[in-house]
Amino acid sequence: xxxxxxxxxxxxxxxxxxxxxxxxxxxxxxxxxxxxxxxxxxxxxxxxxxxxxxxxxxxxxxxxxxxxxxxxxxxxxxxxxxxxxxxxxxxxxxxxxxxxxxxxxxxxxxxxxxxxxxxxxxxx
Amino acid sequence: xxxxxxxxxxxxxxxxxxxxxxxxxxxxxxxxxxxxxxxxxxxxxxxxxxxxxxxxxxxxxxxxxxxxxxxxxxxxxxxxxxxxxxxxxxxxxxxxxxxxxxxxxxxxxxxxxxxxxxxxxxxxxxxxxxxxxxxxxxxxxxxxxxxxxxxxxxxxxxxxxxxxxxxxxxxxxxxxxxxxxxxxxxxxxxxxxxxxxxxxxxxxxxxxxxxxxxxxxxxxxxxxxxxxxxxxxxxxxxxxxxxxxxxxxxxxxxxxxxxxxxxxxxxxxxxxxxxxxxxxxxxxxxxxxxxxxxxxxxxxxxxxxxxxxxxxxxxxxxxxxxxxxxxxxxxxxxxxxxxxxxxxxxxxxxxxxxxxxxxxxxxxxxxxxxxxxxxxxxxxxxxxxxxxxxxxxxxxxxxxxxxxxxxxxxxxxxxxxxxxxxxxxxxxxxxxxxxxxxxxxxxxxxxxxxxxxxxxxxxxxxxxxxxxxxxxxxxxxxxxxxxxxxxxxxxxxxxxxxxxxxxxxxxxxxxxxxxxxxxxxxxxxxxxxxxxxxxxxxxxxxxxxxxxxxxxxxxxxxxxxxxxxxxxxxxxxxxxxxxxxxxxxxxxxxxxxxxxxxxxxxxxxxxxxxxxxxxxxxxxxxxxxxxxxxxxxxxxxxxxxxxxxxxxxxxxxxxxxxxxxxxxxxxxxxxxxxxxxxxxxxxxxxxxxxxxxxxxxxxxxxxxxxxxxxxxxxxxxxxxxxxxxxxxxxxxxxxxxxxxxxxxxxxxxxxxxxxxxxxxxxxxxxxxxxxxxxxxxxxxxxxxxxxxxxxxxxxxxxxxxxxxxxxxxxxxxxx
Numbered sequence: 048x049x050x051x052x053x054x055x056x057x058x059x060x061x062x063x064x065x066x067x068x069x070x071x072x073x074x075x076x077x078x079x080x081x082x083x084x085x086x087x088x089x090x091x092x093x094x095x096x097x098x099x100x101x102x103x104x105x106x107x108x109x110x111x112x113x114x115x116x117x118x119x120x121x122x123x124x125x126x127x128x129x130x131x132x133x134x135x136x137x138x139x140x141x142x143x144x145x146x147x148x149x150x151x152x153x154x155x156x157x158x159x160x161x162x163x164x165x166x167x168x169x170x171x
Numbered sequence: 172x173x174x175x176x177x178x179x180x181x182x183x184x185x186x187x188x189x190x191x192x193x194x195x196x197x198x199x200x201x202x203x204x205x206x207x208x209x210x211x212x213x214x215x216x217x218x219x220x221x222x223x224x225x226x227x228x229x230x231x232x233x234x235x236x237x238x239x240x241x242x243x244x245x246x247x248x249x250x251x252x253x254x255x256x257x258x259x260x261x262x263x264x265x266x267x268x269x270x271x272x273x274x275x276x277x278x279x280x281x282x283x284x285x286x287x288x289x290x291x292x293x294x295x296x297x298x299x300x301x302x303x304x305x306x307x308x309x310x311x312x313x314x315x316x317x318x319x320x321x322x323x324x325x326x327x328x329x330x331x332x333x334x335x336x337x338x339x340x341x342x343x344x345x346x347x348x349x350x351x352x353x354x355x356x357x358x359x360x361x362x363x364x365x366x367x368x369x370x371x372x373x374x375x376x377x378x379x380x381x382x383x384x385x386x387x388x389x390x391x392x393x394x395x396x397x398x399x400x401x402x403x404x405x406x407x408x409x410x411x412x413x414x415x416x417x418x419x420x421x422x423x424x425x426x427x428x429x430x431x432x433x434x435x436x437x438x439x440x441x442x443x444x445x446x447x448x449x450x451x452x453x454x455x456x457x458x459x460x461x462x463x464x465x466x467x468x469x470x471x472x473x474x475x476x477x478x479x480x481x482x483x484x485x486x487x488x489x490x491x492x493x494x495x496x497x498x499x500x501x502x503x504x505x506x507x508x509x510x511x512x513x514x515x516x517x518x519x520x521x522x523x524x525x526x527x528x529x530x531x532x533x534x535x536x537x538x539x540x541x542x543x544x545x546x547x548x549x550x551x552x553x554x555x556x557x558x559x560x561x562x563x564x565x566x567x568x569x570x571x572x573x574x575x576x577x578x579x580x581x582x583x584x585x586x587x588x589x590x591x592x593x594x595x596x597x598x599x600x601x602x603x604x605x606x607x608x609x610x611x612x613x614x615x616x617x618x619x620x621x622x623x624x625x626x627x628x629x630x631x632x633x634x635x636x637x638x639x640x641x642x643x644x645x646x647x648x649x650x651x652x653x654x655x656x657x658x659x660x661x662x663x664x665x666x667x668x669x670x671x672x673x674x675x676x677x678x679x680x681x682x683x684x685x686x687x688x689x690x691x692x693x694x695x696x697x698x699x700x701x702x703x704x705x706x707x708x709x710x711x712x713x714x715x716x717x718x719x720x721x722x723x724x725x726x727x728x729x730x731x732x733x734x735x736x737x738x739x740x741x742x743x744x745x746x747x748x749x750x751x752x753x754x755x756x757x758x759x760x761x762x763x764x765x766x767x768x769x770x771x772x773x774x775x776x777x778x779x780x781x782x783x784x785x786x787x788x789x790x791x792x793x794x795x796x797x798x799x800x801x802x803x804x805x806x807x808x809x810x811x812x813x814x815x816x817x818x819x820x821x822x823x824x825x826x827x828x829x830x831x832x833x834x835x836x837x838x839x840x841x842x843x844x845x846x847x848x849x850x851x852x853x854x855x856x857x858x859x860x861x862x863x864x865x866x867x868x869x870x871x872x873x874x875x876x877x878x879x880x881x882x883x884x885x886x887x888x889x890x891x892x893x894x895x896x897x898x899x900x901x902x903x904x905x906x907x908x909x910x911x912x913x914x915x916x917x918x919x920x921x922x923x924x925x926x927x928x929x930x931x932x933x934x935x936x937x938x939x940x941x942x943x944x945x946x947x948x949x950x951x952x953x954x955x956x957x958x959x960x961x962x963x964x965x966x967x968x969x970x971x972x973x974x975x976x977x978x979x980x981x982x983x984x985x986x
Binding site: 066067070071072075078079104107108111112114115116117118119120121122123124125126127128135138139142143145146147149150152153154155156157 | 177178180181182183184185187188189191192195196202205206207209210211212213214215216217218219220221222347351892893894895944945946947949
């Protein structure tokens, strides 16, 4: 449990911090790095990383929406031919989370098998 | 699972992650790259703006002294500087801060560099712009401006201000459209300002009907031709300068050529002619009323320029104060330094398109297929070759070599590329007044600072690149009007048809002296009007101006209202600007209704006829007659002329149908000789067919016939981005009403100024100060614009007053 929380928080903070200054795709690198060092199972690693990146994105989007006018959301939703403005939130979360989660899963599978099975054996 | 399989799966997953990342970083069709665009850290979320601007400061080495900018409640920046250079720097900065993408896009559109950012799909458009000489003309204007150190310095200061804003941007803070279209802003150069001037000139002065008129004259017998295209116009139009004006000068003259040149008919266009579906372009209105006809005793000036309405708006309102002789408020066109329409403490002015002939088309006799020299005045002269390289995003550059004769550029190649305009035949040369150099920076600066009519007129001498009308009113009580621009001294009829490029008689040699251009002050009638109609009476004004002037509709309607009016007020001016009575529809349908035979009418046809007969010809949003009236009116016109024009349309020979005004004029006379059909039959057939189609489209319930709910009155985004415009507007008016509305064309801004001791001004325009679709100020005034609610302009007596009322401040300081 502690390892999962640590991984989640670590990815969340890293992804948030990096994206303030660096291009969006660095979250994929964060996901890969997290996967390579994660003590969790590959599946859990992928989900945790995707969840952390998604939460970071949603959190930032929510903060922006709360502190500014939201007149842009219906405009962008129309531009992207989305059914409703609220769909921009899950789409925003997904755009970073999906590649980062895949990278994390791949990275975790590259680890020596003993490290990942250790976590599985101990439970969480 | 074996290690090898795990690694294989890992590599597949990593490849998927990499591929997904690449895919999300790459534009997919018209969509932006979704990764950076959707990122809440760098993407569109970062353009979501608060209603209130943040306080802001900037230090810059180009400034000599501080400039203070105070944003009022409508987010209009009020700029206080202590020199012209600092003021123009600040103007560039604040304009870019709100409208940078618009400036970039419009100047690219003018220059023909859209393919750099839009790719292959923009190459044909860019080629057309290059062949018009847009960049060539902009370079010539820039050269002229740079001959005057002061003008050059002001233009450079404006560019420096724009670049100061650009330098402070990062991809995260780029305006939204850069993110959607996935490109970065280019540095702003003085040439971009002259390109914007060319953009304006192209919008207002590049039209010609020479080809259509040439074909019509060649294919019709002279009598029919004279009936269909009467000169002077029918019905008669009240000119801008009253007909009793005495022209106190000796005009220059131009001899007509001895021979009668007959240009070739240009057939087989690869664009459909649609000659009976064309409608005139929307124009502009402006009028000035003398104090003797106003309730306050002070002059009133009203302005409503009609252009393609878009978001962001073409207008950006500003107040400029240089601390000495300049204190001006009005509409600034982003990229064109200065105020184009506005007022200062002494006077107010408005602009309309002049519509005199500022562009001629020449048939060129090249020596051979190489087209390197052409016959003129009996000898072959070499063309000047100007290679134009069009850089294409994600593709190889396209090089197009444009040939320039002494007349001007060959606007469309002889063959091989898609025709970009039906107006300019292949292999012909254009002579266009906008390609003559001028120093509009000096002219606009002089206009902005003028305190009387003499000083104002002096500035107009330098605005000759664009043929315009200026309407003027000042505190001293003077009202005046000028028709301006570089207009050649012509022999009668010169330029109406395609001109002979071989014959020097058709060259542009002398130009009408400024003092001889139509102008008038304080006429006895007590008001002056321009609605793009003829500036001066054709029978008394001694110069041939040519031109394609607006019909009687708006000009005569405004004359009628102002002539009848006494004790006129700002509210009266506003009512006239919002007037939606259509003189053209009334003129056309009144006689048509008299022919109507209701035998066999369906209930819906009866209902439509009832509504038309009870209608006052006003295009209000709630009218249940207006929508059908336009359908029937246009169908009737087509029905009346179809037999004469069907063979021409089938042959794809470009002509133009007789105007609606001429059609209506003859309809008043019944079975006029111009009509080759039975008028009564045409009226009834067109009504029945129109009614059937109308009911099929809008249903039988009159509630569904409302004008406002059923017409295309949206305001699109400048680049056509879906969702960034407005499609839900109910707007009154039509093509021929004072309050013009035709599709996306219409009133781009309204302004009324009472020029008294205590100056009062009222404005609105569709849009808002901000060009950012994520700002509440992007389209904030649009509803009021549609409803005709004008906003009082906040006029401050000093910087301290402006500071006290400011919603935000911006301080620019020397480094």
